[in-house]
Amino acid sequence: MEGLAVIEKVIALAGAVVVAVFALISLKGEWPKTGLDDQVTKLLLGLMAFGCVLVLLAATGVLPRGGA
Amino acid sequence: MAVSVAKQGYELGHGHDEHDHEEVIYQETRDMRLLGFVLFLCSDVVLFSSFIFAYIYLRTTVAPTWPPIMDGHQLPRLDTAFAAVNSVVLFGSGVTMHYAMEGWKHGNKGRFNLFMLFTIILGSGFLGGQAYEYAHAQIGGWSGSIFGASFFTLTGMHGFHVFVGVVYLAVLWWQTSRTNLYDTHRYFGLTAGTLYWHFVDVIWVALFFLFYLW
Numbered sequence: 001m002e003g004l005a006v007i008e009k010v011i012a013l014a015g016a017v018v019v020a021v022f023a024l025i026s027l028k029g030e031w032p033k034t035g036l037d038d039q040v041t042k043l044l045l046g047l048m049a050f051g052c053v054l055v056l057l058a059a060t061g062v063l064p065r066g067g068a
Numbered sequence: 069m070a071v072s073v074a075k076q077g078y079e080l081g082h083g084h085d086e087h088d089h090e091e092v093i094y095q096e097t098r099d100m101r102l103l104g105f106v107l108f109l110c111s112d113v114v115l116f117s118s119f120i121f122a123y124i125y126l127r128t129t130v131a132p133t134w135p136p137i138m139d140g141h142q143l144p145r146l147d148t149a150f151a152a153v154n155s156v157v158l159f160g161s162g163v164t165m166h167y168a169m170e171g172w173k174h175g176n177k178g179r180f181n182l183f184m185l186f187t188i189i190l191g192s193g194f195l196g197g198q199a200y201e202y203a204h205a206q207i208g209g210w211s212g213s214i215f216g217a218s219f220f221t222l223t224g225m226h227g228f229h230v231f232v233g234v235v236y237l238a239v240l241w242w243q244t245s246r247t248n249l250y251d252t253h254r255y256f257g258l259t260a261g262t263l264y265w266h267f268v269d270v271i272w273v274a275l276f277f278l279f280y281l282w
Binding site: 004005006009011015016018019023026029036040041044045047048051052054055057059063064 | 099103106145148149150151152155157159160162163166167170262266267269270272273276277280281282
């Protein structure tokens, strides 16, 4: 089970980096747009990138404190 | 002949006016529909917030230890590593949805179809992961403990939203391939679908932190 957890963490780490990069690229592309839908999209893409940071913290063992 | 040409010109001009009129009506109603949809998302935020604050209250005030004790034993923490993978699957679907939408806006239907397919597959994958986790979580079931009650209520509600989202996206995909409801200028349904999908992603950010990282 420990080995499986390590594999899962590696997959999560790599996936979070890839998704965060693409989310930030998308956010950069949306940045100049000013419509209501564009503003909401910017907010949601930013929060999604934050979610990827949380996954990175989980995969590296920083969170949860005291271990999973 | 002259009359026929004049009549043709009138019809063309008339058709053009009608098109402009339709365009104005579309733009005006689009703004209203968009505002209505954003307000709907806000109401959903309120719904999730009420359950989230109930969970925070139970965890910080009612339960002396967390995870709570059941039958003399402390319940185990949830599987963070598996949830991290499942979270990446859902967040990845948010990115593919964004690229599908961009493909549609730029008239690239091939790109739209490809990324829409990825989004639906990843969304379904997340639901499968959630089902697996429900089957293996040892936190006492829905009625067994406050941990289980909070977890299954909140993630169940979120999972239902994801399920609705997958069906919604599948319907949108079908509409784009079988009907003329959308073109590169008129695509409000796709905008709403994209916003909804990003919204379920972001709700998961909060739930992932509360149940797995806190």
